[in-house]
Amino acid sequence: MDIPQILYSASALAPVALMTAVVLLAQLDQVSTAGLWRAFQVLASGALVLTGVAMLAGATSVHWPDVLKASSFSQTLALLVQLLGTVIGGFSARYLQGETGQRRYVAALAAVLAAVHLLLMADHWLVLIGAWASVGVALQHLLCFYPDRPFARLAAHKKRMADRVADVLLLGAAALAWVVVGSGSLSALWAHIAQQGMSTPLQLSALALALAVILRTALLPVHGWLTQVMEAPTPVSALLHAGVVNLGGFVLIRFAPLLEQAAPARVLLLVFGLATAVLAGMVMLTRISIKVRLAWSTVAQMGFMLLECALGLYSLAALHLIGHSLYKAHAFLSASTVVRQTRLQALHSAALPSALSVALAPVLTISLVLLILPLSGHAPWPWWWSAVLGLAWAPLLWLSAKPAGLIARVGQAMFGLLMVAGLTAAALVAHALPLGIQDAPHTGLGLIVLLGMVALYLCLALLQLRPQMLSRWRRWSYAGFYLDEAYTRLALQLWPTRWAPESPKSAGPKAAAALMADAPR
Known part of the structure; x- marks a missing residue:
């Protein structure tokens, strides 16, 4: 590899090395708990910056033959993981003040982040299996804090x-x-x-x-x-x-x-x-x-x-x-x-939705999603998935059965429709991101899923409109x-x-x- 490629490789692997350094620091009694938290924040922030640099500078094309491989999607997730890990670490430092076992917590948190980064770049069965197993082992210490x-x-x-x-x-x-x-x-x-x-x-x-x-x-x-x-x-x-x-x-x-x-x-x-x-x-x-x-x-x-x-x-x-x-x-x-x-x-007191709004909501949401799709100039997903999304978002259009003015009802309905339109537009914009992922929809299986979503919506509607009919089911569900x-x-x-x-x-x-x-x- 040439020098730029080596630098890209180093920046992509930096989060693994820096989080491993935190694990090693946690084993040193000379480092105080407060100092360990400060070291975690500094190294985690550095890993976050280097992950962002790696993604922007072109580390997505780096390939270590038969072992590791960085893709657009894996680098995006690496940036997300390091961001969440840094934020969660800062929150943990305040949340656990005065608790015993903080050194063990910091080491386990850093080990989880390092293993996840390694898994995201795995291009070999053994690397993937080892990294995923390491995530579980480190997580055990956090679950049993x-x-x-x-x-x-x-x-x-x-x-x-x-x-x-x-x-x-x-x-x-x-x-x-x-x-x-x-x-x-x-x-x-x-x-x-x-x-x-x-x-x-x-x-x-x-x-x-x-x-x-x-x-x-x-x-x-x-x-x-x-x-x-x-x-x-x-x-x-x-x-x-x-x-x-x-x-x-x-x-x-x-x-x-x-x-x-x-x-x-x-x-x-x-x-x-x-x-x-x-x-x-x-x-x-x-x-x-x-x-x-x-x-x-x-x-x-x-x-x-x-x-x-x-x-x-x-x-x-x-x-x-x-x-x-x-x-x-x-x-x-x-x-x-x-x-x-x-x-x-x-x-x-919670107001139950009206039967009319429950019946009309999926019709309106599915129609709105289908109307917005042509505006994107392409079909990012098949029609049956638009129906699934419409059913999932239909409760946004449920209106209270309590008496209310016409203006209030219209305003609530318009707000719900705007939310559905916004969610659809966000999905279309996000779908256009260059993540390097190819879809291959399966219509037969999709229709089965659509029937399942219809069943879930009917259960939800019955729970809201006729809760007494589902009293026994509620016990089993609880x-x-x-x-x-x-x-x-x-x-x-x-x-x-x-x-x-x-x-x-x-x-x-x-x-x-x-x-x-x-x-x-």
């Missing part, structure tokens, strides 16, 4: 089990692909698929990859650890929901050439993604705790993101990933403000359909652990299931 909290330990144990199974699946996927291609390089795999197509081992490799992503992305029924990490410090929740859990979406986008030729893997992602989006969305409607609702919202959004990948809408999945990361980071770091606003709103209880029993039977401080007997599968009713789920 308060080791005396049993549900934090239980959630960490369930995540550890899901991660280890995912690691085995990824190793199996790598072995199958390696045998066929003769190399662990991902670029070599894409070239092989383009020239020779898919074989049975590669189909199995795609299936194993899809299952590993489902486990790592906390889709139902292995979602429980994600909804129970509320026991960890708030900035850990922000890091997890805004960054770490989104890595599954990135991996699927990275493996788009493999997934496009693997129909069984896409169907598997469709089934789990659609079921998770619908069921988690229904559960979220019954939640009262703000942070728990945010957690269930993340589960639903992960299902939605994997759904987009299954449908071949990789650009939308990438935009969804970026938008969800920014939103969840802000939501968790400002959770106290949201709680105060919610309590103020609870002082006023309990998360008891899926996590079943997974908790299975996890503790297959991999027993002492997650409760009282005694070994109190930490068994039966005790866990009995106490799950008290868990923050």
Whole structure:
């Protein structure tokens, strides 16, 4: 490589080196806790600047043969990850003042950021698997920051089990692909698929990859650890929901050439993604705790993101990933403000929407999205996805059933339509960004997803208009359909652990299931 290329390479790898330096500093007793936080902020800010320089200067074309490769999308995510990590680190320094174990926290946070940066540039199976496993190992220290909290330990144990199974699946996927291609390089795999197509081992490799992503992305029924990490410090929740859990979406986008030729893997992602989006969305409607609702919202959004990948809408999945990361980071770091606003709103009786607005809202939103699309000069997504988006945004047009003046109703409706138009325009603008991602929509699978969204909208409408009809369903929904209880029993039977401080007997599968009713789920 020439000198500019070497400089680009150094700037792209700088975040990994700087965050690793923080991990090493945390091991030195000579460095005080306050000094360690200051070092983290300085090095994290430096990594942020160098990541931005690398992206703007052309590091997206850097390729370390068979090991690492930077793309436009990976560099964009690297900048986002470092930005969130720097902000979360600054918030953590204030949030954890006076707490013990801050050195361990700083080291784990820096290790997570370094491993995520490495994963984003992985162009080899072993680098990707090792980096993703390292993210999980470092995250365990953050989830168990308060080791005396049993549900934090239980959630960490369930995540550890899901991660280890995912690691085995990824190793199996790598072995199958390696045998066929003769190399662990991902670029070599894409070239092989383009020239020779898919074989049975590669189909199995795609299936194993899809299952590993489902486990790592906390889709139902292995979602429980994600909804129970509320026991960890708030900035850990922000890091997890805004960054770490989104890595599954990135991996699927990275493996788009493999997934496009693997129909069984896409169907598997469709089934789990659609079921998770619908069921988690229904559960979220019954939640009262703000942070728990945010957690269930993340589960639903992960299902939605994997759904987009299954449908071949990789650009939308990438935009969804970026938008969800920014939103969840802000939501968790400002959770106290949201709680105060919610309590103020609870002082006023909630007004149910009118039946007419519930019926007309999806018609108006879908029509508006379809009308705006031609203005872009191209079709960034198929018509059925416009219908899915319209259904998702339809509640913005619901009008209160309480008597109100005509001007007030018209104003509320116009505001809702402007929001839908703004969201559509933002999606069109973002879709035009040069992320280097190619879409391959699948109409047949898309129609199945559209039917699922119609079912979710009908359930939401019934919940608002006829809540007495769904009283029994609400009990099941509030309990998360008891899926996590079943997974908790299975996890503790297959991999027993002492997650409760009282005694070994109190930490068994039966005790866990009995106490799950008290868990923050």
